[in-house]
Amino acid sequence: MANLTPDVTAIVQASRESLLGRLSDFLRIPSVSTLPEHRAGVMQAAEFVRLRLLDAGLENVRLIPTEGHPLVYGDWMHAPGQPVILCYGHYDVQPADPLAEWRHPPFEPTVIGSDIFARGATDNKGQILAHIEAAALLLRNFGRLPVNLRFVIEGEEEIGSSGLLRFLHEHAGELACDAVLVSDSEMFAPDTPCLDLGVRGMVYAEVEVEGAKRDLHSGLYGGVAPNPLEAIARMITGLKDADGRILIPGFYDRVQSPHPREKASWQALPFSEKHWREELVQARGLPGEKGFAVLERVWVRPTLEIHGITGGFIGAGAKTVIPARASVKLSLRLVPDQSPSQVAASLEAAVRSLFSSDYTVNFRLLSVADPAVMSPDTPFHRAAGQALAEVFQRDAVFIRCGGSIPIVPAFMSQLHCPVVMMGLALPDDGPHAPNEKFHLPNFYRGIAAVAGFWRAAAKA
Amino acid sequence: MANLTPDVTAIVQASRESLLGRLSDFLRIPSVSTLPEHRAGVMQAAEFVRLRLLDAGLENVRLIPTEGHPLVYGDWMHAPGQPVILCYGHYDVQPADPLAEWRHPPFEPTVIGSDIFARGATDNKGQILAHIEAAALLLRNFGRLPVNLRFVIEGEEEIGSSGLLRFLHEHAGELACDAVLVSDSEMFAPDTPCLDLGVRGMVYAEVEVEGAKRDLHSGLYGGVAPNPLEAIARMITGLKDADGRILIPGFYDRVQSPHPREKASWQALPFSEKHWREELVQARGLPGEKGFAVLERVWVRPTLEIHGITGGFIGAGAKTVIPARASVKLSLRLVPDQSPSQVAASLEAAVRSLFSSDYTVNFRLLSVADPAVMSPDTPFHRAAGQALAEVFQRDAVFIRCGGSIPIVPAFMSQLHCPVVMMGLALPDDGPHAPNEKFHLPNFYRGIAAVAGFWRAAAKA
Numbered sequence: 001m002a003n004l005t006p007d008v009t010a011i012v013q014a015s016r017e018s019l020l021g022r023l024s025d026f027l028r029i030p031s032v033s034t035l036p037e038h039r040a041g042v043m044q045a046a047e048f049v050r051l052r053l054l055d056a057g058l059e060n061v062r063l064i065p066t067e068g069h070p071l072v073y074g075d076w077m078h079a080p081g082q083p084v085i086l087c088y089g090h091y092d093v094q095p096a097d098p099l100a101e102w103r104h105p106p107f108e109p110t111v112i113g114s115d116i117f118a119r120g121a122t123d124n125k126g127q128i129l130a131h132i133e134a135a136a137l138l139l140r141n142f143g144r145l146p147v148n149l150r151f152v153i154e155g156e157e158e159i160g161s162s163g164l165l166r167f168l169h170e171h172a173g174e175l176a177c178d179a180v181l182v183s184d185s186e187m188f189a190p191d192t193p194c195l196d197l198g199v200r201g202m203v204y205a206e207v208e209v210e211g212a213k214r215d216l217h218s219g220l221y222g223g224v225a226p227n228p229l230e231a232i233a234r235m236i237t238g239l240k241d242a243d244g245r246i247l248i249p250g251f252y253d254r255v256q257s258p259h260p261r262e263k264a265s266w267q268a269l270p271f272s273e274k275h276w277r278e279e280l281v282q283a284r285g286l287p288g289e290k291g292f293a294v295l296e297r298v299w300v301r302p303t304l305e306i307h308g309i310t311g312g313f314i315g316a317g318a319k320t321v322i323p324a325r326a327s328v329k330l331s332l333r334l335v336p337d338q339s340p341s342q343v344a345a346s347l348e349a350a351v352r353s354l355f356s357s358d359y360t361v362n363f364r365l366l367s368v369a370d371p372a373v374m375s376p377d378t379p380f381h382r383a384a385g386q387a388l389a390e391v392f393q394r395d396a397v398f399i400r401c402g403g404s405i406p407i408v409p410a411f412m413s414q415l416h417c418p419v420v421m422m423g424l425a426l427p428d429d430g431p432h433a434p435n436e437k438f439h440l441p442n443f444y445r446g447i448a449a450v451a452g453f454w455r456a457a458a459k460a
Numbered sequence: 461m462a463n464l465t466p467d468v469t470a471i472v473q474a475s476r477e478s479l480l481g482r483l484s485d486f487l488r489i490p491s492v493s494t495l496p497e498h499r500a501g502v503m504q505a506a507e508f509v510r511l512r513l514l515d516a517g518l519e520n521v522r523l524i525p526t527e528g529h530p531l532v533y534g535d536w537m538h539a540p541g542q543p544v545i546l547c548y549g550h551y552d553v554q555p556a557d558p559l560a561e562w563r564h565p566p567f568e569p570t571v572i573g574s575d576i577f578a579r580g581a582t583d584n585k586g587q588i589l590a591h592i593e594a595a596a597l598l599l600r601n602f603g604r605l606p607v608n609l610r611f612v613i614e615g616e617e618e619i620g621s622s623g624l625l626r627f628l629h630e631h632a633g634e635l636a637c638d639a640v641l642v643s644d645s646e647m648f649a650p651d652t653p654c655l656d657l658g659v660r661g662m663v664y665a666e667v668e669v670e671g672a673k674r675d676l677h678s679g680l681y682g683g684v685a686p687n688p689l690e691a692i693a694r695m696i697t698g699l700k701d702a703d704g705r706i707l708i709p710g711f712y713d714r715v716q717s718p719h720p721r722e723k724a725s726w727q728a729l730p731f732s733e734k735h736w737r738e739e740l741v742q743a744r745g746l747p748g749e750k751g752f753a754v755l756e757r758v759w760v761r762p763t764l765e766i767h768g769i770t771g772g773f774i775g776a777g778a779k780t781v782i783p784a785r786a787s788v789k790l791s792l793r794l795v796p797d798q799s800p801s802q803v804a805a806s807l808e809a810a811v812r813s814l815f816s817s818d819y820t821v822n823f824r825l826l827s828v829a830d831p832a833v834m835s836p837d838t839p840f841h842r843a844a845g846q847a848l849a850e851v852f853q854r855d856a857v858f859i860r861c862g863g864s865i866p867i868v869p870a871f872m873s874q875l876h877c878p879v880v881m882m883g884l885a886l887p888d889d890g891p892h893a894p895n896e897k898f899h900l901p902n903f904y905r906g907i908a909a910v911a912g913f914w915r916a917a918a919k920a
Contacts (some may be wrong), residue, residue: 104721200679213742217892218765219660219863222793223704223757224736224746229766234702236693244683266486276684282673285818286684297683306689313789318664318826320791320863321767329773331780333682358745366778383574403679403780431676453700 004452005390012444019133020111022052023443026091026125027109027118028068033069033092042069042155045091049132049153050074056135056136058151064165069155073174076135077148082458083178084148085380085424086415090157090184093120094432101434105352115437123431125422126438127183128153130446138451146458150177154407157184160367161407168407172414180411180451181378183446185401185423189270190439193388193396193449195381196421197262198299201334201371202404203344207235207351208327208362218320226358229311230325236328238354239347240304244297245287246332249352251302254337258300258400262376265398266295280427290361299400303333329366333402340368370409373400378418380457387452388422391445401450422449464850464912471597472904479593480571482512483903486551486585487569488580493529493552493619502529502615505551509613510534510591516596518611526623529615533634537608542918544608544639544824546838546875547595549588550617550644553580554892557908561894575897583891586898587643590611590906598911606918610637614867620827621867623842628867628874634685636856639840640871641913643906645861645883649730650899653848653856653909655841655882657722658759661794661831663804664866667695667811678780686818688786689771692810696788698814699807700764704749705794708810711762714797718760718860721835725858726755740887759860763793789826793862800828830869833860836876840917847912848882851905882909 012019013047030047032038046063049072058074069092096119100319104110106119116126121253131151138145152175154164158259168175187194207261211226218225257263273294277286288297297303311326313319334343348363355361376398388396401421411419424446430436472479492498492503506523509532513521518534529552531625537544556566556579564570566579576586598605612635614624628635647654671686678685700706717723733754737746748757757763771786773779794803815821834841836858844898848856861881871879884906890896 202679202780204780206778211743216741217863218763218767219662219793219861221741221758222765222791222862223748223761223763224754225741226743226745226747227766229769230700232694233693233696233766236690237697240690241696269774281676281681281685283671283686283818284820285686285816287686287818288683289815294684298681301683303678303683305682305782306687306693306772306782307678307779308772308774308783309689309769309786310774312766314768314770314787318666318789318791319767320662320664320765322765323768326769327774329778331678331682331778333679356745356747358743358747360744401679402682403677 004387004455005448008451009391009448011141012447016444017285019444020440023116023126023129027116027121028107030107031092031120032095032155032379035095037051041094043076046070046072046155048105049091052132053151056132057139058135064167066167067155068163071164071167072153073151075150076145076174077141079129079148079458080146082147084150084176085454085457086150086152086175087131088132088152088182088411090124090154090179091128092155092158093123093125094158098434099389103435106139108229111328114440116440117435117437119436121436121438122425123436124157124184126427126443127446130183130424130443131181131450134340134447134450137447146455149457151233152173157407159423164407165410168410168414175415177415177417178419178428179206179457180415180419181450182317182408182419182421184405185421186427186429187423188397188399190426191392192270193394194399194423195384195388195396196401196423198336198373198400199339199371199405199408200402201409202367202369203334203337203340203347203365204331204367205347206327206329206364207232207342208325208364209355210325210360211358212322215324216322218322221322225322225325227322228359229323231355232309232328234328235351235354236306239350244287246302246304248346250346251343254264254339255302256267256336259376261264262398269397269399271295298402300335302335302338304330333404334371336373338371340370344368369404369406372409372412374418378415383456384420384422386456387449390452408418420453421453422453464477464847465908466917468597468911469851469908471601472907476904479904480900481912483586483589484569486589487576487581490567491552491580491615492555493616495555500602502552506530506532506615509551510767513611514590516592517599518595526622526627526628529625531624532613533611535610536599536605539605539608542607544610544636545914545917546610546612546635546637546640547591547869548612548640548723549591550584550614551588552615552618553585554584554618558894563895571900574900576900577895577897579896580897581898582885582889583896584617584644586903587906590643590884590903591641591910593805593907594907594910597604597907604752606915608636617867624867628870632874635875637877639877639917640875642868642879642881643884644865645881646885646887646889647883648857648859650774650886651852651854652730653852653854654859654883655844655856655885656837656859656861657858658796658833659831659865659868660862661798661800661869662791662829663794663800663807663825664827665804665807666787666789666826667692668785668824669815670785670820671818672782672784675784676782678782681782685782688819689783691815691819692769692786692788695811695814696766699810704747704760708806710806711803715762716796716798716833720834722755722858729753729859732840738891748790758787758862760795762795762798764790765849766790786790791865794831796831796833798831800830804828829866832869832872834878839920840880843916844880844882844913846916849907850912867900880913882913
C-alpha cells in the first residue's frame with residue numbers, strides 16, 4: 001500500500017497555478033448564509049460548486065432544493081465492488097464582521113507568502129475544494145476513480161445545517177455509503193496530520209429570571225427585594241462547583257472514557273501546556289475540572305460554560321437599581337454517550353431547583369447537538385492514516401474536536417457508517433475571525449491525501 | 461404647647477391659590493442639574509429661590525458660588541436666646557427621562573384631583589417651598605419668627621452635593637445652628653406623620669475581571685479557559701450566603717441595634733407585609749437576611765446588592781463565546797456605626813480573595829456615603845413631633861430611610877447638631893420616576909407643620 005500518492009503529488013505540483021486560480025474564484029463569492037443581502041452570493045457559490053463538479057467529471061450533478069439554501073449533489077458510481085465514500089463540505093461562510101479588522105477585503109483573496117487570506121478560505125471552501133480537485137485530477141488523468149464517490153455540499157453549515165439534516169432524515173438512501181469524508185476541522189499542529197475521532201455534543205439554554213415586576217431602588221428595597229442577578233449567581237455555583245465538577249444529578253452517568261489506544265496516542269502529540277496557555281488561550285492559568293489533563297478536559301470531558309449575563313445597570317458610574325429581570329446564556333458540552341435530550345431535561349430540573357419561589361424562571365432550550373466518537377480501527381481510518389502519513393511524511397495522530405458539528409453524528413446515525421474527519425486547517429487559520437486564511441501547502445497536500453485515501457480505501 | 465398651628469392653618473387655607481401659583485412657577489423651571497443643556501434652567505431656579513427668600517423677608521440673601529451650581533443662602537437672626545435652625549433643601553431635579561411615559565409634560569405642572577404632577581414636585585421643590593412659605597407667612601403676618609433661621613438650598617443634590625459638602629467642610633461656621641430641618645424623604649403612609657431617625661450609608665464598587673486576553677470558543681476551549689462570568693458568580697456567592705448573610709470578615713462588628721423605644725414604635729406603624737410585597741415590591745416573595753423582619757432589613761440591617769453584570773453574548777440566539785472580560789457593579793448599604801472606608805477596604809480584600817490567580821481583577825470604588833442615626837429624644841425631635849401630631853391629628857411615628865443621603869451625616873458631623881428629617885412625600889409620589897407628583901394637602905399641611913415646629917422649638 002505504499003506509494004499511494006507520488007503521481008498525484010507530481011500532477012498537483014504542475015497544476016498549482018490553475019488550482020490556486022479556482023480557489024481564488026471560489027473565495028471571491030460572498031456566500032454569507034446568515035445575511036439576506038448575500039442571498040445572491042450564496043446562490044452563486046452553489047452554482048460555482050455545481051459547475052466545478054460537472055467539470056470534474058461527476059455525474060447526476062444537481063442542486064437539491066431545501067427550505068433554505070440548496071444542497072449540491074454529484075456522484076461517480078462506476079467502481080463495482082468498491083466502497084462508496086460520501087464527501088461532505090459546505091459552500092457558505094460566516095459574516096465578515098468586524099470589517100475594520102481585515103487587512104485585505106474579505107472577499108478579495110490575497111496571497112501572502114504561503115497563505116491565502118479571505119473569508120471562507122479555511123472554513124470550508126479551501127478544504128472542500130481539495131476534495132473536488134482530487135476527484136477532478138483522478139478522472140482527468142486516469143479516467144476513473146478507485147472508489148465510488150458521492151458529493152453533498154451544503155449552504156447552511158454556518159446556520160445549523162437544517163436543510164441537510166432534514167434531507168438526511170427523509171432521503172438517507174440517496175446518500176447511502178460505506179464511509180463519510182469530512183474536512184472541516186483543525187490539525188493539532190503544522191505538519192502533524194490528524195484524524196478527528198469525535199466531536200462533543202451540546203445543550204445550549206437561556207434562563208430568564210424575574211424577581212419583582214419593576215426595577216427597584218436598593219436604598220428603599222435593598223434587603224427585601226428579590227435580586228435576579230444574585231439568584232443567577234447562585235444558580236451558576238449550584239450547577240458547577242469550584243473544582244469544575246458539574247453538579248446536575250446523574251450528569252456523568254453515561255460519560256465514556258476514551259479508548260486506551262486513543263488516549264495513549266495523545267502522549268505522542270507535540271503538546272505544550274505553556275504554549276496552550278500563552279499562545280492559544282492567552283491567559284494566566286488554565287482552570288477546569290480537577291484530575292484531568294488539558295486535552296482530556298477539552299476533548300473527552302463534558303463542561304459547562306456561561307456565555308453571557310444581562311440585567312441591571314451596565315453604563316458608566318453608579319446606579320442603585322435592583323433589576324426586575326435578568327438572564328443568562330449557558331451551555332453544556334457533552335461527550336459520548338451522553339444524550340442531549342436527557343441532559344437538557346436534567347439541566348432544566350436542576351436550574352429550576354436552584355431558584356426559590358421568589359423568582360419566576362423561564363428556561364428556554366436554544367440548541368442541542370449530539371456528541372460522536374469513532375473507533376480508530378475502521379478500515380477507512382486506517383486508509384486515511386496511510387495516505388496522510390505518506391503525504392506529510394509523519395504518522396497521523398488521533399485527536400478529538402472539542403466543538404460540536406451536528407452533521408457528524410447525524411451522518412453516523414442515519415447512514416450507519418464511520419465518518420473520517422481529516423482536518424486540513426492549521427490552528428492559526430482563524431475560521432470565523434477577521435483575516436481568516438488557508439495554508440496553501442495544506443490545500444495541495446490535501447488534494448494528494450484525499451486521492452491517496454480513496455486509493456487506500458479501495459479493496460485490494 | 462397645644463394650639464401651635466390653628467392660626468397658620470387658617471392663613472394657609474386662605475392663601476391656597478397663591479401658594480399653588482408659586483409652586484407651579486417653581487416647577488415650570490427645568491433645573492436638571494446633571495444635563496449641561498439645562499444649565500440655564502438650573503440658574504433660573506437658583507434665582508427663583510433667591511427672590512422668594514428675599515420676598516419672604518429673609519436677610520443676607522445671596523448666591524454662594526461653588527465649582528458647580530450655586531448655593532442659595534438667607535437668614536433671619538432676630539430671636540435672641542432662641543435656637544438657630546438651618547433649613548435645607550435643593551432646587552435641582554432629576555432628568556425627566558423616559559419622556560414618553562409622562563402623561564403630561566414634566567415641566568408643565570398639572571393639577572389632577574389633590575395632586576400636582578411635575579418633575580421635582582415632591583423631590584424637592586414642593587417640600588423646600590413649604591419651608592420658605594412658612595417663613596414668609598410668619599414674617600408677613602406676625603412680623604417676626606419664633607426662632608432664628610438659616611436657609612441653605614443647593615443645586616447639586618441629584619449629582620452628589622459636592623459644592624455644599626465642600627462649603628460645609630470649609631465654612632461650617634457660616635451655617636452654625638442648633639438643629640437642621642430636612643424635608644426630602646417619604647412618610648410611611650398617607651396621614652401618618654413621620655420623623656426619619658436615620659439613613660443608611662453606602663459603598664458602591666465595580667469589579668472588572670479578565671480571564672483570557674481574547675474571547676474564546678467554548679467548543680475549542682471549554683474546560684480550560686478561565687470564565688470571568690463564572691468567577692463573578694463565585695465572587696457573589698462568596699460575599700453573601702443563601703440566608704442573606706454577608707460573609708466579609710468583620711462586616712457586622714460595628715452594626716448597632718436600633719434604640720428599643722424606636723423599635724417598639726414600629727409596632728404601631730400601619731405595616732402590612734402583604735401590601736409591601738404586592739404593591740410596593742411587586743414580587744412573589746420578600747427574601748433577605750434570615751431572622752430579621754421586613755422593616756428591620758430595609759432600615760437597620762446592612763445589605764449587599766448586585767446592580768448589573770456585563771460580559772459575553774447577550775443578543776438573540778446562541779453564541780458559544782467564553783468572554784475575555786466581564787464586570788459587575790455592586791453596593792453595600794451600611795448602618796451605624798459601620799465605617800464606609802473600613803468596609804470598602806474589607807470588601808476589596810474579600811473580593812480579591814474570591815478570585816483565583818487565573819484572573820486579573822480590577823476593583824474600583826465608585827461612591828461612598830456615611831450612615832447616620834439620630835436619637836428620638838432631642839428637644840427638636842420632640843418639637844417636630846408635637847407640631848406634626850397637631851397638624852395631622854395623629855401621633856408622629858419614628859421611621860428610618862433605607863437610602864443614603866450623604867448631606868445628613870455631613871450636617872451632623874460638621875455642625876454637631878441633630879437633623880430633623882420631616883418627610884412630606886407620600887410613598888407613591890414617585891421621585892425620579894415619570895409622573896412624579898406632590899400631594900397638595902401635604903404642601904399646605906407641611907407649611908403649618910414647619911411653622912409649628914419652629915414655635916415648639918422656641919424656648920419657653
